[in-house]
Amino acid sequence: MSQEKIVQEYDIEKDALRPTSSTAEGAVPGDSFEYGNGLYAKLQRLAGKLNVEQRGIERVPEDERDDDSLLNVGTMWLSANMVISSFAIGVLAQSLFFLGFVDAILTCIFFNLIGVISVCYFSTFGPRFGLRQMVLSRFWFGWYGVKIIAVFNVLACIGWSSVNSIVGAQLIHAVNSDVPGFAGILIIAICTFLITVFGYKIVHAYEFYSWIPTFIVFLIILGTFAHSGAFVNIPMGAGVSELGSVLSFGSVVYGFATGWTSYAADYTVYQPRSQSRWKVFCAVWVGLMIPLLFTEFLGIAIMTATTINDGKNPYMEGYEAAGSGGLLAAVLLGPLGGFGKFCLVILALSIIANNCPNIYSVALTVQVFGKWTQRVPRFIWTALGTAVYIGIAIPGYTHFEAVLENFMNFIGYWLAIYEGIAFSDHLIYKRSMDAYNIADYDQPSKLPPSFAAVFAFCCGIVGMVTGMSQTWFVGPIALTAGEAPFGGDVGFELGFAFAFASYAAARYWELKFFGR
Structure with missing residues (x-):
């Protein structure tokens, strides 16, 4: 045509x-x-x-959408999640929430299934419209309201990158204690930058293959640990204490799985408009669920070995010395020696695959703030984002476990609110892709005026606060979902519900008075 x-x-x-x-x-x-x-x-x-990608948040025209590979879609998320960071999420089941083996596994399955839905669904918008996720969000939040969301997304991208870099640095330190944490962080950050600075095609090319060596190493870890006989089938708990632990761990799992939602469409914008939405959805679903379940299950299983009280426990010693990296070192270094060190280095470098989507998308998100940020080329923002997360990760290295739990909950909270508003608008008011007048994506006067979205976002925060369960604050509803003093975290569930319902009501009146 x-x-x-x-x-x-x-x-x-x-x-x-x-x-x-x-x-x-x-x-x-x-x-x-x-x-x-x-x-x-x-x-x-x-x-x-x-050959650096020049396009930022400008719409990708159809004659430039030459990536028709569904393997590119699936492997993007397969590599990004087949990493040590996913393993670290599973470790938290026992270390922070004292769950047994079976209940932790079931929690992982259920909350991952919920968390990936939005990533899969919004990925299908990329081929249809050729717009990045934050630009698409203008149709739900308006020209001005989306800037609030962009702030949260920048924090999420930078936070993800910082947390991931700390995990990788722990592994490098476990291999060689003479390598300080900041050196490992710098290695990972520089390698990530060298890939993301070139843009979409190079990021996809790297993610297409990078999962393979990591998967092989995880299989070696699984076999070595199974042969050690150190697995402990920790029994499932019961009562309100168990309920609170399941909900709180589930919130962390959900936060990790759904964390890609705010830039889901970024990685399908070069897919042709004719690409099947159902196939894109399924490709993303497979690319997410396989690595998430595999790595988190492995983390849950290996962490059970730290509960062995029969004399000296190398697993607990490794975990106390270097977190998740030290735990894996306990699995590999004793039986495999030098080859075990090589495997740990591979896992440390796998963080690059996890950080690439964050650092690529943070540049696109910054360009949403205004015309002046759009006048700065994407690759400049990529460099600045890299510098910022290095500055955060280095001082946060010694407090990783607390940083990880609190950050995962933050991700789950705000994205649940974002998803509540987006789904409310799309399912109730637009109902189909044909309802989007894509030519209006950069026309503030033709986009929603943002009042309904901002109001709903505030309502979502109210729901989040009443349901959150953190060491520094426990909401009144959270107390009823678990055992005092920490209760059970239902912040993301309430945040989504409050945002969805309040937007559905407020958008009706916004359309009535403003007509857009």
Whole structure:
């Protein structure tokens, strides 16, 4: 189908692209990023020479959507989750929540199934519209309301990267105690930057293969641990204490699984419009569920060995010395020696695959803040995001376990509210993809005025606070879902419910008064 090319008027002084006419596709010619003699144009010309992706949050036109591989879709998430960070989530079941083996496994299955739904669903929007997730969010939150969401997403991307880097640095330290934590963090951060700076295609190319060596190492860990006979079938608990532990651990699991939601569409925007939504959904689902369950189950199983009280316990000693990295070192180094060290290094470097989506998407998210941030090329924001999370990860290295639990809960809380509003708008008011007038994605006057979304977000926070269970605060509803003084965490469930219901009501009146 032929389409009229969009006509662009370029302001050389500001290096800003201003569409003077539009098409159904809303395309921006690829070479338009290089027009002018300002700093922006010079940087984009340099990017073009180095084959660095120049496009930021501008819509990807159909004639540039040449990635039709569903394997690219699935392996993106397979590699990003077949990592030591996922293993560390499983470890928390016993170390923080004192769950048994079977109840921890069941909790993982149930809350992962819930958490991945939104990632799979919103991934299907990328091929249809060619817009990044935060830009798509303008149709639910409006031009101004989405900036609030963008702030949370930047914090999430930076936080994810910091936590992941700490896990990798722990592994490197477990292999060689002479390597300080900050050195491991720098190694991981620099390698991640070198991949993400080039953009979508290089990120996908790396993720296509990087899961393979990591999966092999995890199989070696599984076999070695099974041969050791150190597994302990910790019995399942009962009563309100067990209920509280399941809900709280479930909140952490959910936060990890759903954490990709706010940039789900970022990694399918170069898929053709004709790509099957059902196939994209299934590819993402398989790519998420297989690594999440496998690694978390393995973490749950190996952590049971720390409960052995028969004399010296190398598993507990390893865990106390270097967290999850030390626990894996206890599994591998004794039986496998030097080869075990090699395996640990592979796992440490697997963090790169987990950090790539975060650092690639944080740059796109920053560009949502305003026209001025969009005038800064994507790869510059990638560099700045890398510098920031290095500065957070290094001082946080010695407090990893507390950082991980609190951060996972933060992710689950705010994303549940985000999902409540997005699903409420899409399922109740838009109901189909045809209801989106995509040409309006960068037109503030044609997008929702943001009142309903901001109101619903505030209501979601109220639900979150009443249901949250943290060491520093326990909500009144959380107390009824577990044993005092910590109760059971139902913050993300209530945050979603409050946001969904309040948006459904407020959006009706917003449409009535504003008509958009």
